[in-house]
Amino acid sequence: MKTVVIGSGFGGIAAALRMRAKGHDVTLLEKHDDLGGRARVFERNGFKFDGGPTVITAPYLIYELFEIFNKNPSDYISIKPLDIWYRFVFEDGFSFDYSGDENSMKEQIEKINKKDVNGYIKLVEFTKKIFNKGFTELSDVPFDKPIFMMKQLPALLNLKSYKSVYSLVSSYIENEKLRRILSMHPLLVGGNPFTTTSIYGLILYLEKKWGIHYSMGGTGAIIKGLEKLMVEEKIEIKKNSEATKFFTENGKINSLEINNSNKIYVDNVICNADPPNVYDQLVNSKKNSLFDWKRKRMDYSMGLFVYYFGTKKIYKNIAHHTIKFGNKYEEHLKDIFDKKKLNNDISYYLHRPTATDRSMAPVGNDCFYVLVPVPNNQSGINWTIEGEKMKNLVIEKMQRQLLPDLKENIVEDFYLTPDYFEKELNTKYGSGFSIQPKFSQSAYFRFHNKSEICKGLYFVGAGTHPGAGVPGVLSSAKVLDKII
Numbered sequence: 305m306k307t308v309v310i311g312s313g314f315g316g317i318a319a320a321l322r323m324r325a326k327g328h329d330v331t332l333l334e335k336h337d338d339l340g341g342r343a344r345v346f347e348r349n350g351f352k353f354d355g356g357p358t359v360i361t362a363p364y365l366i367y368e369l370f371e372i373f374n375k376n377p378s379d380y381i382s383i384k385p386l387d388i389w390y391r392f393v394f395e396d397g398f399s400f401d402y403s404g405d406e407n408s409m410k411e412q413i414e415k416i417n418k419k420d421v422n423g424y425i426k427l428v429e430f431t432k433k434i435f436n437k438g439f440t441e442l443s444d445v446p447f448d449k450p451i452f453m454m455k456q457l458p459a460l461l462n463l464k465s466y467k468s469v470y471s472l473v474s475s476y477i478e479n480e481k482l483r484r485i486l487s488m489h490p491l492l493v494g495g496n497p498f499t500t501t502s503i504y505g506l507i508l509y510l511e512k513k514w515g516i517h518y519s520m521g522g523t524g525a526i527i528k529g530l531e532k533l534m535v536e537e538k539i540e541i542k543k544n545s546e547a548t549k550f551f552t553e554n555g556k557i558n559s560l561e562i563n564n565s566n567k568i569y570v571d572n573v574i575c576n577a578d579p580p581n582v583y584d585q586l587v588n589s590k591k592n593s594l595f596d597w598k599r600k601r602m603d604y605s606m607g608l609f610v611y612y613f614g615t616k617k618i619y620k621n622i623a624h625h626t627i628k629f630g631n632k633y634e635e636h637l638k639d640i641f642d643k644k645k646l647n648n649d650i651s652y653y654l655h656r657p658t659a660t661d662r663s664m665a666p667v668g669n670d671c672f673y674v675l676v677p678v679p680n681n682q683s684g685i686n687w688t689i690e691g692e693k694m695k696n697l698v699i700e701k702m703q704r705q706l707l708p709d710l711k712e713n714i715v716e717d718f719y720l721t722p723d724y725f726e727k728e729l730n731t732k733y734g735s736g737f738s739i740q741p742k743f744s745q746s747a748y749f750r751f752h753n754k755s756e757i758c759k760g761l762y763f764v765g766a767g768t769h770p771g772a773g774v775p776g777v778l779s780s781a782k783v784l785d786k787i788i
């Protein structure tokens with residue numbers, strides 16, 4: 305059985321390994337000269353910048369990929385739990401260290417609002433129920449039959465899936481700062497906490513269940529470990545190889561073209577590339593008006609502006625993960641998701657891997673990236689102009705709020721905008737996380753793991769069920785394991 309996987313994000317690599325374990329003859333195609341997709345690594349003058357994912361949750365999903373070949377994960381990768389998960393910082397200087405230490409959580413909550421301690425306990429209990437249904441029961445099973453979706457609806461309604469995550473959290477918590485902290489999780493998978501279905505509240509519990517981890521040497525070290533495993537297991541890896549055309553016969557895919565020249569014959573194609581883009585650019589199947597309608601009405605996740613920088617000063621008081629809320633948080637998100645315009649009162653996420661792992665920067669230096677959610681490219685924003693402005697804005701904010709004298713200490717820097725996600729990673733509208741995690745775009749309503757319109761074509765990754773984030777895309781490969 306000849307199986308070609310297109311794209312080497314976490315989802316594509318996991319699918320390649322799982323199909324290989326079934327005995328398929330697997331080829332992995334990657335457009336770039338390195339693997340990882342959003343998890344690629346950029347190395348510059350001794351600084352190692354993880355391109356995307358930094359927060360590792362549910363590490364067992366990574367370990368499983370080694371274990372299916374009877375390999376010991378610790379021979380390939382080293383994943384360590386973090387004590388402080390996120391440091392949340394507000395404009396007035398208030399900060400909150402979010403962790404798995406329940407005593408510390410309750411003490412900090414009590415200082416802000418005594419009544420919210422009880423609300424927090426009840427909220428965690430409720431998110432456990434959502435987690436049991438949404439993650440344990442449904443995250444790795446196929447959702448390609450409407451009847452299966454219908455069967456889930458009563459339970460999902462019982463779990464208040466009609467509410468947003470923010471509104472669910474607000475029904476337990478009074479204090480506005482705590483509401484923001486405890487409802488921010490949809491942002492990690494490309495959704496607006498004020499509109500994303502409360503089912504995604506399960507991430508709060510998922511973090512509690514397995515903790516938050518860091519991969520020593522960066523997330524890129526996991527990709528390296530998986531690449532080594534793929535080579536050992538005789539998966540053919542073709543870098544600098546972009547799938548440019550599919551060929552079908554009687555509605556079944558039978559071959560594809562690489563870099564507009566080489567043609568290879570296949571039994572199955574598994575796309576880790578963004579499904580809306582694949583359907584727009586590569587699939588040439590018969591029209592299906594229901595499917596076309598589904599595609600047209602889809603909403604896309606936000607775009608990301610990511611500024612990577614190294615400093616000659618060490619900012620030793622900065623935590624590994626900091627989330628800084630702007631005053632106009634809700635308005636900022638509305639501008640990004642609905643109005644598709646920029647807002648100067650930005651909220652941002654600051655990553656400092658050197659807080660845990662000195663190997664990410666040259667001796668005496670510090671390594672960072674800062675991620676600012678921005679509109680995706682449906683906005684029409686000209687990033688060659690706005691990119692530089694955004695860089696200056698975020699430097700000025702970080703210098704005032706977190707990193708004194710930053711400007712004069714930067715020794716290495718570059719940034720990525722939604723243009724990178726659109727042009728380099730082939731993602732529709734340059735969205736950071738493919739289509740949004742809305743109820744009407746989740747499970748059966750998301751792009752199916754088994755193509756709706758073309759036989760022999762399958763999908764893994766952020767745009768398919770269950771969705772974005774490393775645990776999501778690794779689970780999508782488990783779904784495929786059950787389908788193929």
Ligand SMILES: Cc1cc2nc3c(=O)[nH]c(=O)nc-3n(C[C@H](O)[C@H](O)[C@H](O)COP(=O)(O)OP(=O)(O)OC[C@H]3O[C@@H](n4cnc5c(N)ncnc54)[C@H](O)[C@@H]3O)c2cc1C
Pocket residue numbers: 310311312313314315316333334335336339340341342343355356357358359360361492545546547548576577578608610675728729730736737764765766767771772773774775777
């Ligand atoms: C800045 C950032 C920070 C993030 N932080 C976190 C985090 O802390 N924790 C977390 O869990 N998640 C995080 N995420 C989300 C997570 O990284 C993604 O959801 C996940 O990595 C996406 O994996 P994927 O399998 O969908 O593939 P992708 O990473 O999207 O990779 C797809 C690959 O397909 C390739 N490709 C596309 N078209 C073709 C073609 N035609 N031919 C050949 N190759 C092709 C691309 O080059 C790319 O390598 C973050 C994302 C970003 C962008």
